[in-house]
Amino acid sequence: MHSPSLLPAHACLIVHGKDSPGIIAAVSALITRIGGNIVAFDQYSDDPRGGAYFQRVVFHRPDFAADRPQIEAEIAQTLAGFELEWSLTDQSVPKRMAILASKQDHCLLDLLWRHRRGDLPVSIPMVVSNHTATAEDVRSFGVPFFHVPSVPGPDKSASEAELLKLLVGNVDFVVLARYMQILSGDFLTKLGVPVINIHHSFLPAFIGAEPYKKAQQRGVKLIGATSHYVTTDLDEGPIIEQDTIRVTHADTVSELARRGADVERQVLSRAVLWHAQDRVIRHGNHTIVF
Amino acid sequence: MHSPSLLPAHACLIVHGKDSPGIIAAVSALITRIGGNIVAFDQYSDDPRGGAYFQRVVFHRPDFAADRPQIEAEIAQTLAGFELEWSLTDQSVPKRMAILASKQDHCLLDLLWRHRRGDLPVSIPMVVSNHTATAEDVRSFGVPFFHVPSVPGPDKSASEAELLKLLVGNVDFVVLARYMQILSGDFLTKLGVPVINIHHSFLPAFIGAEPYKKAQQRGVKLIGATSHYVTTDLDEGPIIEQDTIRVTHADTVSELARRGADVERQVLSRAVLWHAQDRVIRHGNHTIVF
Amino acid sequence: MHSPSLLPAHACLIVHGKDSPGIIAAVSALITRIGGNIVAFDQYSDDPRGGAYFQRVVFHRPDFAADRPQIEAEIAQTLAGFELEWSLTDQSVPKRMAILASKQDHCLLDLLWRHRRGDLPVSIPMVVSNHTATAEDVRSFGVPFFHVPSVPGPDKSASEAELLKLLVGNVDFVVLARYMQILSGDFLTKLGVPVINIHHSFLPAFIGAEPYKKAQQRGVKLIGATSHYVTTDLDEGPIIEQDTIRVTHADTVSELARRGADVERQVLSRAVLWHAQDRVIRHGNHTIVF
Amino acid sequence: MHSPSLLPAHACLIVHGKDSPGIIAAVSALITRIGGNIVAFDQYSDDPRGGAYFQRVVFHRPDFAADRPQIEAEIAQTLAGFELEWSLTDQSVPKRMAILASKQDHCLLDLLWRHRRGDLPVSIPMVVSNHTATAEDVRSFGVPFFHVPSVPGPDKSASEAELLKLLVGNVDFVVLARYMQILSGDFLTKLGVPVINIHHSFLPAFIGAEPYKKAQQRGVKLIGATSHYVTTDLDEGPIIEQDTIRVTHADTVSELARRGADVERQVLSRAVLWHAQDRVIRHGNHTIVF
Incomplete structure (x- = not known):
């Protein structure tokens, strides 16, 4: 099924949990490292001093679907140092x-x-x-x-x-x-x-x-x-x-x-x-x- | 005190009560009879068969203030046949x-x-x-x-x-x-x-x-x-x-x-x-x- | 064809033309005379002193369709004294x-x-x-x-x-x-x-x-x-x-x-x-x- | 002059110019490096493949005003590799x-x-x-x-x-x-x-x-x-x-x-x-x- 709103070779990474310094830098460096190009980036913290943190990043990554396991392993490793949950979705899949x-x-x-x-x-x-x-x-x-x-x-x-x-x-x-x-x-x-x-x-x-x-x-x-x-x-x-x-x-x-x-x-x-x-x-x- | 929204020689007649046929005709004939010219007219009935009726008429009447007692007497007489309350205000008075x-x-x-x-x-x-x-x-x-x-x-x-x-x-x-x-x-x-x-x-x-x-x-x-x-x-x-x-x-x-x-x-x-x-x-x- | 918005035995009279005193009284007396009961009434004048006048009246009248010719004759006669055009529509007809x-x-x-x-x-x-x-x-x-x-x-x-x-x-x-x-x-x-x-x-x-x-x-x-x-x-x-x-x-x-x-x-x-x-x-x- | 909307020790970095991969990672790493904590982050690209790129980052940095010259030097050095203009404002100064x-x-x-x-x-x-x-x-x-x-x-x-x-x-x-x-x-x-x-x-x-x-x-x-x-x-x-x-x-x-x-x-x-x-x-x- 084709839909103009589906984005081939794009992924969405949602991150949320306890706010702490360096999350944006860690995540954006991660995206660069895995060969992704960020196309949308939103974040919100209800209190920069230890409140709840929320981030949504959509990135383009050729061969995302094929390389997804390695990408997920990289994400898990990167975010291990933060108190954060994350989820990754394939934006080409409805x-x-x-x-x-x-x-x-x-x-x-x-x-x-x-x-x-x-x-x-x-x-x-x-x-x-x-x-x-x-x-x-x-x-x-x-x-x-x-x-x-x-x-x-x-x-x-x-x-x-x-x-x-x-x-x-x-x-x-x-x-x-x-x-x-x-x-x-x-x-x-x-x-x-x-x-x-x-x-x-x-x-x-x-x-x-x-x-x-x-x-x-x-x-x-x-x-x-x-x-x-x-x-x-x-x-x-x-x-x-x-x-x-x-x-x-x-x-x-x-x-x-x-x-x-x-x-x-x-x-x-x-x-x-x-x-x-x-x-x-x-x-x-x-x-x-x- | 002057205000552009005040209307010299204008009055507002509010009528409300039990709806019944002929109210609009009676009120508009009344306004004509007392020498008024209607400039705004709104009405609403929540049920034409005996529901509640509401009407607002703004009319221009030279010498309204001076002749108000006679005008009020005319209104009272005209509306006596209906089950309606009414009020009259001078739109030139803030x-x-x-x-x-x-x-x-x-x-x-x-x-x-x-x-x-x-x-x-x-x-x-x-x-x-x-x-x-x-x-x-x-x-x-x-x-x-x-x-x-x-x-x-x-x-x-x-x-x-x-x-x-x-x-x-x-x-x-x-x-x-x-x-x-x-x-x-x-x-x-x-x-x-x-x-x-x-x-x-x-x-x-x-x-x-x-x-x-x-x-x-x-x-x-x-x-x-x-x-x-x-x-x-x-x-x-x-x-x-x-x-x-x-x-x-x-x-x-x-x-x-x-x-x-x-x-x-x-x-x-x-x-x-x-x-x-x-x-x-x-x-x-x-x-x-x- | 049935539609809840169609109103059996209801008519809409639109009147527009040169504003002059007494139009509302004349029209509402007319509706009463022909046995109608007004259910909606709107009017607007862009200048009460000889400007353009607009009026819409929806009224209930049993047997409207059958008696329409007489009703139209009454309207024509009543409005002959004003510089107004009018039209009448049957609100039960889509x-x-x-x-x-x-x-x-x-x-x-x-x-x-x-x-x-x-x-x-x-x-x-x-x-x-x-x-x-x-x-x-x-x-x-x-x-x-x-x-x-x-x-x-x-x-x-x-x-x-x-x-x-x-x-x-x-x-x-x-x-x-x-x-x-x-x-x-x-x-x-x-x-x-x-x-x-x-x-x-x-x-x-x-x-x-x-x-x-x-x-x-x-x-x-x-x-x-x-x-x-x-x-x-x-x-x-x-x-x-x-x-x-x-x-x-x-x-x-x-x-x-x-x-x-x-x-x-x-x-x-x-x-x-x-x-x-x-x-x-x-x-x-x-x-x-x- | 005090205003609740002024933010002591906060700065706003605006970056815009030609889009290219790695800008977000570079800027966010920079903010971390200079001791800042990001409190708001927005970005937009009108075309991720070489279009125009826009980014606004508000960050908290103790002693921002005093250390501003070094911070500006760091920014200039970091962004030298991109085709970007930037400006930095002190959010505590109206x-x-x-x-x-x-x-x-x-x-x-x-x-x-x-x-x-x-x-x-x-x-x-x-x-x-x-x-x-x-x-x-x-x-x-x-x-x-x-x-x-x-x-x-x-x-x-x-x-x-x-x-x-x-x-x-x-x-x-x-x-x-x-x-x-x-x-x-x-x-x-x-x-x-x-x-x-x-x-x-x-x-x-x-x-x-x-x-x-x-x-x-x-x-x-x-x-x-x-x-x-x-x-x-x-x-x-x-x-x-x-x-x-x-x-x-x-x-x-x-x-x-x-x-x-x-x-x-x-x-x-x-x-x-x-x-x-x-x-x-x-x-x-x-x-x-x-």
Whole structure:
């Protein structure tokens, strides 16, 4: 699969941990030593005196894929002297993204369409929904569609098990595109890859169900959307991206939902793009977005 | 006091109550009958079948001030057949606005400066502060400054009584320009005029103290400000205006406060302008802003 | 065709012309007399002393369609005493919208998708393109697709004649969804219905071809999009809607085009919605948008 | 003069020129070698294969001021192998900023107020105006005010000579805060420091005089402001920052001016802050803003 956003022979090195002097010099000397040429470099420290340090370096290195083992060994050796974690990704390889959806199609179709246009450097091995309404649309994009109905009642283990059979090993991250089921902590653990959600409010305002109705009741003059990583605390995970638009007293709940749908798909698509480009680093309940 | 936003021989009629057919026809015929020419006309109904109805009409009427009693009698007679409340204001008369402030000067000075420029159709008979830091600045605008210290402890009755002596009868509304004291319900009742506050967050997110600190802890990607009418429920009054700006992981709490100050003064100045122009109608815990 | 935005038994009366006292009273009395109940009312005068006047009234009237002839006669009689033009539309009848497109699909698919969702109160009898790339996508929405190739060279009369055969009599307005051909004045005259275009810049900046390239060369910090009615003056017609987004020195021309596509489809969809709802009144080279 | 934005014992190194491998490694090793600790690091290359390269590094170095000569010698030696220009600034030393103004006070007072608040890391040795209207306000901030009247007619040499006597040697950059005189190329050459202007439109739309009038005539739905470095080509210099706000058909030219004033002062203050923090690098007719 070709995508203009994929970068042949490019790698991304993410480094984060305890800040200390000399990290930039060590990493940039390392890149030079392994024959790489830096094309993007971002860093952030929340406190230069021993705080948390974050760095993202994208570099071009001919034959990166073939020489990756030696390169990783060099990195490990170089960073051994620092209290840092690191990860290395091949920017020519698309991340495998599954989309979970329910009946609403706006976020789902927007992602599929952006992907087809070449605007998202991912592959989409599957869409899974607890409804069948979007099956035909999804398949018209050449993407497999699987139907996993939600079992009524509090016990989600049967449908979650079915989801896990489809997802585990086949995907690098999961996007909840207005998926209306709450995922259990057990599911998230077994899934083992990041899950990105879109919530239809400016979190932390209007946590929980029916945020547009709550927004209308409170009489707010802006509505928003929030994309965040999913954790076991509902609507409390690390925020990746947010945006708002102006509304008025005359907007009904359904008008807020209609207008909010535009914000939701914009915000979610930015969060997905940045995650796919390794621009987002999680730190506690925050994100650093380079 | 002259202000370009004041309109000689213009009046504003606000009508609100139960919606029923024929209100617009009745009111517009009335304006014609009393010799007025409509220059602005806004209406909103939250449900044409018996919902709540809101209307704002600005009209030009030569000799409005002199003939006001007859005009009011005509209005009362015309609207007697509807279940509506109404109010009439002379758009050539500035509302008297008191500003209450503490140490922070950004909202206070912004209002004083906009007023001097002629951008706010109000008069400012006084600024009252529980600190003296801004006294000289305020007086340089030709505005009286009064110092009413806050008495420590939960009993605010002494300082509130002193405030009431200054305000009651002398002002048409009060603006809290980052005034850091909570006003009691008893004070609000005795004051008897609208009070407009600026809260340094996008309400209902980050209600209460230190919203920028909370915003930083939650890792939001936008911060905001909210101007609302003050009620006895802290930070829960009807919202007049809100806005947000984009922030990043790199913004410290003090940076958020610095950048947020710009949003606060913009949002507050819009809310004050609209209130001064009789554009804001309260309805339950909402506002209609025409 | 059902659409939630269509309003059964509702009509929209647009009035514009020379301002004079008593128009609102006359029109609202008229609506009451014909048994209508006003649900939305907007007016604007660019000078109350003899300037241009604009008014939009949406009213509910049982049996509007059946009684339309009598209602129109009443309106004509009532407005005879004013120097005003008027038009009346049935809000339960969708306007017929043709879309003209080329290779790029973002604006085209966005309109088709919003329409399918019920967010645009129009019918779409056809999409016409000078390329075949989007044929399958268009037909998957159940919309007829016609291919009218562009004849190379300055003489567009053959392909314009073919377009006119398809469009005239079948559509109420035409949307150019990044259609890359310039339409002749002769074509516009023969077409006889409004044509809405989306231009990929904040007009009047970067008029003409390749605006994103020009924007990058000029080093702007924002890019935008403009939707306007098409006139014989290229990129000079009345503006309906505009918006901008923030960009940086690091955005390449293709990145500007990718990000600009989001603004284009947002701006165009708002312009189309407002036109479909009879919210836009043309006046000289301006629009009044209620 | 104390300012919270000034950073004791911090320096900023700006490097720009031809991109080539190893620059980041060389510079970061250099910073480590001279005993510095990097606190901010930004870089951009418009083409990693021999394009233009830009880098900004802020580092903490105890005794920076005292050891500056040796540090500069080290930098010169390290960078001798690259085709790069560089500059080094002491982040504990405020840049000296002169403000030139005319009658309008909104940009002028906003800068003075932000400076007094400690939000601009500059000193303000003088305000010069061709009018006296703002003298008292300026002096109330403790800033010297000089009056240099504009001589009528095309020959500006006398007043420009008087300006040069005040400015040359005393200031590090000049801000035109709605200064309504065009400066000659000869003046700019003799002045020899950067000049920042605020233009009251979204450039390149509405170049020249009376942009709000032109905007109203064109019927735009947004207005904007642009801050740029002044060159001999009027309104054509490198853009530092821009922003827009939404307007409607109902906004008169004076209303556009009133609302535009808020955008102007926001945009200008951001441009001044970024220039003061050495975040802006000029390159041809563009800027890189880190």
